[in-house]
Amino acid sequence: MQTCSLSGSTGWSIWAPKSASSAGWVGKNHYSMRRQTVARLPIGVFRQFMPLKPQNENSILSRISARFRSSRSRAAAPSVALGIGDDAALFRPKPGFETILTCDWFIEGTHFLRDRHPPDAVGWKCLARALSDIAAMGGTPRCFLLSLALPETHAGRWLNLFLGGLNRASHRFRCALAGGDTTRRREILINVAVVGEVPTGHAVLRSGAQPGDILYVSGSLGEAEFGLQLLLRSKGPTSRRSSVTRKHLYPEPRLALGQWLLKKRLVTSMMDLSDGLSSDLPRLAAASSVGARVEVAKIPRVRTSAPVLKQGRDPLQLALYGGDDYELLFTVPPGKTEFLSRTFQGAALTAIGKITGERNLLLLDEHGRPSDFVARGWDPFRKKL
């Protein structure tokens, strides 16, 4: 993998192939326009996203570099000893810290639709969702690598808007672009690899839950799935300001909450909710070799208006089975719950149940009647958008 550099006078030269025979950089991966490909494109796509002038890989990399050159997130990431501009980036871990590594696919047709999802939301979300895994460990993000494949039709305005959203997320979450790779492909494929840090020995794992611990979630569950459903059903363009679709399009990883819970040593286990409570809680329980009882009435869920409810979307089902919430699920020993406030930076912290030693997961209705917990959340091998 080759990386790009934002620094120094080397510019993008390192991105160029070392020789004409360098695999993947000349020939099949180049971005020059091909007339026969363009002719097959829907005219709307052509007009909307076609580059104004022919693109090649170097010009694309120059645009990425320029977009991130003045990034404040770079200044906030002294751990990146060498960023874009050489064959690889250099990361300098802080003494006393462990490095967290995580990567996340974000793929057209599986995770987003190019004709429904705004390009800047795609840019924001591909980083935000990867950062959620750093939040789940109680860590702090430092830098990320971007792997991007896209068609030449989207190497113009679409790419500019995508980079705008990605750059905003990079600033917002103080996570610098350290490098990456690009190639041409019919579909848009994005992979983000994030490097984070956590004090040595203090990362919060999924495996620490103990019988008797209280089970908490942050925020409100099902909002992102609800926003997705509305987005798929709407006919007009998507507004960035819509509060209903914001959580689906522009999720905010709970980095500050995860770091605070770690610092105060309040939690025994933690994970982020990316696939829905019904799919993610069993993973935490299995990792900790415990069971859990969840009270249905306590699950914080999306609030919808009556007309929407009549369309058959049950807020509880959205909360249990909807993905993309990027809230935190964590366990707190009963003696420490008094140190938790009801909210953290505007997000509710809600006790929804208790960890048990019985190795089964139960949902308790408002009368205390138990039913089995059925995992029916997001699964990329089972479900598409």
Ligand SMILES: [Mg+2]
């Ligand atoms: Mg996760």
